Amino acid sequence: xxxxxxxxxxxxxxxxxxxxxxxxxxxxxxxxxxxxxxxxxxxxxxxxxxxxxxxxxxxxxxxxxxxxxxxxxxxxxxxxxxxxxxxxxxxxxxxxxxxxxxxxxxxxxxxxxxxxxxxxxxxxxxxxxxxxxxxxxxxxxxxxxxxxxxxxxxxxxxxxxxxxxxxxxxxxxxxxxxxxxxxxxxxxxxxxxxxxxxxxxxxxxxxxxxxxxxxxxxxxxxxxxxxxxxxxxxxxxxxxxxxxxxxxxxxxxxxxxxxxxxxxxxxxxxxxxxxxxxxxxxxxxxxxxxxxxxxxxxxxxxxxxxxxxxxxxxxxxxxxxxxxxxxxxxxxxxxxxxxxxxxxxxxxxxxxxxx
Amino acid sequence: xxxxxxxxxxxxxxxxxxxxxxxxxxxxxxxxxxxxxxxxxxxxxxxxxxxxxxxxxxxxxxxxxxxxxxxxxxxxxxxxxxxxxxxxxxxxxxxxxxxxxxxxxxxxxxxxxxxxxxxxxxxxxxxxxxxxxxxxxxxxxxxxxxxxxxxxxxxxxxxxxxxxxxxxxxxxxxxxxxxxxxxxxxxxxxxxxxxxxxxxxxxxxxxxxxxxxxxxxxxxxxxxxxxxxxxxxxxxxxxxxxxxxxxxxxxxxxxxxxxxxxxxxxxxxxxxxxxxxxxxxxxxxxxxxxxxxxxxxxxxxxxxxxxxxxxxxxx
Numbered sequence: 001x002x003x004x005x006x007x008x009x010x011x012x013x014x015x016x017x018x019x020x021x022x023x024x025x026x027x028x029x030x031x032x033x034x035x036x037x038x039x040x041x042x043x044x045x046x047x048x049x050x051x052x053x054x055x056x057x058x059x060x061x062x063x064x065x066x067x068x069x070x071x072x073x074x075x076x077x078x079x080x081x082x083x084x085x086x087x088x089x090x091x092x093x094x095x096x097x098x099x100x101x102x103x104x105x106x107x108x109x110x111x112x113x114x115x116x117x118x119x120x121x122x123x124x125x126x127x128x129x130x131x132x133x134x135x136x137x138x139x140x141x142x143x144x145x146x147x148x149x150x151x152x153x154x155x156x157x158x159x160x161x162x163x164x165x166x167x168x169x170x171x172x173x174x175x176x177x178x179x180x181x182x183x184x185x186x187x188x189x190x191x192x193x194x195x196x197x198x199x200x201x202x203x204x205x206x207x208x209x210x211x212x213x214x215x216x217x218x219x220x221x222x223x224x225x226x227x228x229x230x231x232x233x234x235x236x237x238x239x240x241x242x243x244x245x246x247x248x249x250x251x252x253x254x255x256x257x258x259x260x261x262x263x264x265x266x267x268x269x270x271x272x273x274x275x276x277x278x279x280x281x282x283x284x285x286x287x288x289x290x291x292x293x294x295x296x297x298x299x300x301x302x303x304x305x306x307x308x309x310x311x312x313x314x315x316x317x318x319x320x321x322x323x324x325x326x327x328x329x330x331x332x333x334x335x336x337x338x339x340x341x342x343x344x345x346x347x348x349x350x351x352x353x354x355x
Numbered sequence: 356x357x358x359x360x361x362x363x364x365x366x367x368x369x370x371x372x373x374x375x376x377x378x379x380x381x382x383x384x385x386x387x388x389x390x391x392x393x394x395x396x397x398x399x400x401x402x403x404x405x406x407x408x409x410x411x412x413x414x415x416x417x418x419x420x421x422x423x424x425x426x427x428x429x430x431x432x433x434x435x436x437x438x439x440x441x442x443x444x445x446x447x448x449x450x451x452x453x454x455x456x457x458x459x460x461x462x463x464x465x466x467x468x469x470x471x472x473x474x475x476x477x478x479x480x481x482x483x484x485x486x487x488x489x490x491x492x493x494x495x496x497x498x499x500x501x502x503x504x505x506x507x508x509x510x511x512x513x514x515x516x517x518x519x520x521x522x523x524x525x526x527x528x529x530x531x532x533x534x535x536x537x538x539x540x541x542x543x544x545x546x547x548x549x550x551x552x553x554x555x556x557x558x559x560x561x562x563x564x565x566x567x568x569x570x571x572x573x574x575x576x577x578x579x580x581x582x583x584x585x586x587x588x589x590x591x592x593x594x595x596x597x598x599x600x601x602x603x604x605x606x607x608x609x610x611x612x613x614x615x616x617x618x619x620x621x622x623x624x625x626x627x628x629x630x631x632x633x634x635x636x637x638x639x640x641x642x643x644x645x646x647x648x649x650x651x652x653x654x655x656x657x658x659x660x661x662x663x664x665x666x667x668x669x670x
Contacts, residue, residue, distance in 0.1 A: 077601040199562050203565075209600065
């Protein structure tokens, strides 16, 4: 396929500009998030602590006697949490954008494939049966959640794929059925373990509380790999959206492409749900908003959604951990509270500009 | 009597036998009448108390069969020596060990049918958590006593109330007296320790992911205060808040108490390495049941906390 050279280069310029702007916004959000929290730290100390860590410019930054406590709070408490918010927000928004395109369904979100119910079941088992942890800094909960979500992903894949040629509807239904089944098993275990009800509920609501670099290290490889695959597949996804026959005519075999896209988005969802719980709305609202502003071309939509998802979740988590300090709010509550009205606003504005 | 004495021996013996028989008969009659009177009295005797929901609970004495639908209530009933009369408990009722062998009536949701089938003379419930079950059982004509202690004093009052309803006032009086004395003793020792070394800052980790603690209004908060510590989350604004990890680092607790997570897991957290409790190894795992169940064992929890917060002050 040879694109029209003029519009193509214009598109590339637009794409570059959008992504640069979003990246700058992401860094701004991260720096603000690092400076804001339940503990008030003077801005100069925040800057000193942060920028002294960056190679090359570190020697120009004076150490203004930042307290050890502040350094620990920023580098060991806030920073891993911010990084995790970027990873999870990006993963959920990227997977959401992909699945909405793949299924041609605006209601698709990363949880539609049953991955989250697998993770929830794994977490529930770890919490109710108090499974011991094997890794320092990580409890058994994220690990059990990850293993269970990978098992779920595999189960959905094979249940849908028995006929060889996988129709997307079969996939969707298989995900929904497996999901309902797992939720039922989970509810049953929850009912039997009266002691841990509150803890399971808190996990289900989604939270980035008390996370360290161990969680970042656990989630990043899978999310990084999965998102890279999705970005590479963005052009194929565009063609698949036109229909199977059109894709074939344009040189893409839709079946293996769909499978790769499916598995990659399941993997990033599994990794992010395992460490952050079920954080709703990010994977639904962010891709839609980005699509309304930047259009449906996945070569821009996917990377832009990933970055915007990071911005959104870092901001939501900053609100979650400061609004009622020293207590915190589960971040899933904030994403829904802020996300839904914001989505309506974008929807209305688009309607008004159309008419 | 004098006249009788003057008569011959045989006559005296005769009459003496009759007399003895008569006296015996009268005694039997009186005692019998008394016994009947008592039983009639008992059948009519009931007791009406106001429970934690403000509802009138009418119970007929003596109470022979009791169902407890909360672990804390089970502990109170057994402590009052009513273990024999408890015919139903929940799956979570694991103390005292004898409670574990009792028939089960539910876990989180109570099996109303089973309780109705048992038709106990009394059900002891928790007001704030079990309202639907309490309403259903009351509607079905089963007396339900709802307890809802929020403080240690409330727990003692609850024990007295249970004693009144079950006809074990004396046992309740002795138990609350004993517990009250133990609390007083701990208060004195804690006050002495606080005067000498101040109030150590205490953080209680209820859960790690998300980080949750025990805020104001919980027994844990009250116990820490009585044991001469300062709960660093006393300004959290709710009972079981998700708590900010950076605030824990900043407030630098001298003592950390976990009730679920292993001590090692708390110690290994990179962000917590500067916290005094981590540096000095003062992280302790405590059985949550003796800190959170509103029953007589809270006093055990209190003495364990005193030992943790002010080591050596208990002796």
